[in-house]
Ligand SMILES: Nc1nc2c(c(=O)[nH]1)N[C@H]1C(S)=C(S)[C@@H](COP(=O)(O)OP(=O)(O)OC[C@H]3O[C@@H](n4cnc5c(=O)[nH]c(N)nc54)[C@H](O)[C@@H]3O)O[C@H]1N2
């Protein structure tokens with residue numbers, strides 16, 4: 144292996160050489176080529192093709208990549224480039240087995256690139272870190288469970304943290320959430336803490352639901368769709384089919400994004416023979432505005448001013464009945480919006496008044512509007528106001544709780560939303576205390592737990608002693624990587640339940656285990672036979688999933704079995720905690736989920752394979768507002784910028800961290816960002832040409848980025864290649880997770896602590 148974590152330029156002879164840059168639309172031949180590169184994976188071809196044929200279909204395997212919904216009537220191939228890569232990545236023919244770990248010390252592996260660590264293959268047996276040889280050595284499951292149980296009993300409950308990353312199904316997640324509370328804590332940080340926590344916390348206070356309000360049917364009835372900060376082409380490509388269908392029937396789409404993301408510009412359906420051979424790709428966005436990062440509040444304020452102006456010309460443009468009957472705080476909100484001048488709106492958004500009026504024209508032309516958003520709104524210090532303003536804008540014309548309208552956050556991991564629904568979360572509200580008592584005789588912990596930022600702060604202060612990770616690569620995903628990486632080995636116990644080796648495993652605690660688990664594509668056989676698991680998608684539909692592939696080794700266990708095994712070894716005996724029986728039959732766990740959360744999961748087992756999933760409903764659809772006042776709440780804007788710190792000085796820029804279509808979070812499949820026309824290296828910094836000239840930078844020059852948040856920390860990433868790119872002024876972009884050392888742990892969304900990965904002030908050091 145010649146690549147190191149800091150290798151600036153990918154070896155051209157490497158594995159991505161067959162995906163040269165092409166400037167064609169999203170989807171199309173490029174996406175097929177992107178997939179075919181993985182087809183050659185040794186050993187697993189036939190099996191992988193069988194899994195793909197069943198992906199996202201009723202009774203099949205639910206994709207391990209994104210959370211986009213699985214339709215009732217699936218396409219022939221109901222998977223995308225990203226889903227196929229995730230599937231092949233899991234069905235890897237390589238093995239990171241005992242021989243591999245005998246060959247490589249942990250210090251040696253620390254020198255490897257993230258890509259190469261996972262490329263070593265599937266983990267095959269439980270491993271215990273041996274400090275003397277600096278190696279992970281094989282160990283039996285029994286010994287592992289016994290020592291982990293003893294380790295957890297040795298710390299105070301509040302010193303333990305159980306992280307979950309959104310991969311594990313509802314069954315394992317429920318047991319995990321139950322285990323933590325039975326142990327006496329709810330330190331249950333989840334990947335959503337870095338992601339849509341802004342949504343979970345703030346949307347709940349604005350409109351009384353922590354999740355999106357739309358279903359797939361709404362996309363058949365909307366007249367316009369707005370996109371703020373979500374990159375469909377890379378991150379939820381199957382959604383492009385829904386968008387194409389909407390455009391084909393005349394729906395208008397408007398996008399606000401600092402980057403011109405190809406999937407939101409045009410799309411050729413890889414499943415349409417005519418579009419692939421001679422057809423024209425579908426134009427997705429009718430209008431596309433390159434808003435300044437953090438400029439969305441200003442955009443929405445401008446659009447609201449346009450709605451107010453239209454109301455003057457045509458009374459009734461605003462939905463007065465909706466506002467009177469369903470909401471509070473309208474007058475105060477409007478007074479604040481009206482007080483902003485167009486000059487400040489233009490300055491903060493980076494767009495002209497005419498552009499914003501143009502967007503507002505689409506909004507006003509539409510009877511029914513859906514608002515989509517992603518990380519571009521949530522990962523900002525004032526993410527709360529991004530969402531508050533989005534709700535304000537939609538509610539002015541009654542675009543909530545009506546068919547064909549709504550607000551729709553696009554979730555990340557395949558089961559990130561579902562894990563929350565079944566209790567993985569740090570708050571008491573996530574798991575009803577009366578149910579814990581009635582079902583298991585357990586008293587719910589009194590103290591609220593820690594989210595991801597709070598857990599890392601506690602880790603830095605030495606207040607966390609044991610860390611269990613159900614999936615994920617927290618060290619790489621969190622901000623301030625260098626500080627956290629240094630603190631991690633001070634843990635008394637670190638346990639990672641994982642499919643593949645990653646960087647978080649290379650900072651072992653004093654006692655450190657890696658426990659290999661089945662992935663969702665793998666067949667899971669327990670004493671009562673083949674098991675199924677379940678996931679909740681971004682539109683709140685729940686689907687059963689049955690793995691069919693041969694597990695990587697006989698020793699690998701399911702996530703349910705591992706969580707139950709650790710719990711049984713940790714907790715005092717309790718007849719009602721039937722870990723062994725639950726492991727034998729996941730249907731019993733689903734019964735418990737239904738008993739614990741009857742509103743969402745009644746008849747769970749009976750509905751498990753309902754085509755299109757079963758919907759757990761959303762009160763907003765019935766104009767039922769689960770807020771303190773019983774009504775939806777308008778939010779008063781207190782600022783026009785979502786940034787925590789403006790890049791005011793001439794040399795400062797706002798850093799946006801991006802994902803490519805050749806990664807799934809911290810899993811780096813390769814070095815091709817095909818949809819952005821960027822190839823071969825992830826150690827790059829994107830800057831627009833005028834800014835390059837202003838700052839005296841040359842294409843290809845190597846620079847260092849330095850964080851400009853002044854909190855006493857020094858944060859730099861060197862070796863970044865300057866690459867000219869079409870971006871707004873005062874903005875630079877680069878890749879997550881490579882640039883995570885630049886984001887301070889304390890620089891996060893105000894109410895939810897979601898790290899502000901999309902708006903960190905930096906300077907470029909030549
Ligand atoms: N292939 C692939 N698919 C994935 C993932 C992956 O890594 N790879 N990750 C999964 C996960 S966990 C998640 S959460 C989702 C994430 O999916 P998205 O929500 O799409 O998240 P990002 O790609 O991080 O950023 C989204 C967009 O926000 C834009 N943006 C940045 N700052 C701003 C801003 O201030 N305003 C506006 N309007 N836009 C802005 C960026 O240019 C980018 O296009 O994807 C999921 N799906």
Ligand SMILES: Nc1nc2c(c(=O)[nH]1)N[C@H]1C(S)=C(S)[C@@H](COP(=O)(O)OP(=O)(O)OC[C@H]3O[C@@H](n4cnc5c(=O)[nH]c(N)nc54)[C@H](O)[C@@H]3O)O[C@H]1N2
Nearest residue numbers: 308334337338614615616620640641643645800808879900
């Ligand atoms: N700068 C910056 N940082 C970010 C973001 C950003 O936009 N910018 N985005 C944030 C977001 S939205 C998120 S969600 C986080 C995600 O960050 P992570 O939690 O790190 O993401 P994962 O994809 O879950 O982690 C990958 C690991 O999960 C393990 N894994 C894969 N499949 C399975 C499985 O089925 N079971 C188990 N047990 N393990 C499995 C593998 O070992 C793999 O190495 O990163 C956040 N960090």
Ligand SMILES: [Mo]
Nearest residue numbers: 334338555556
């Ligand atoms: Mo995410």
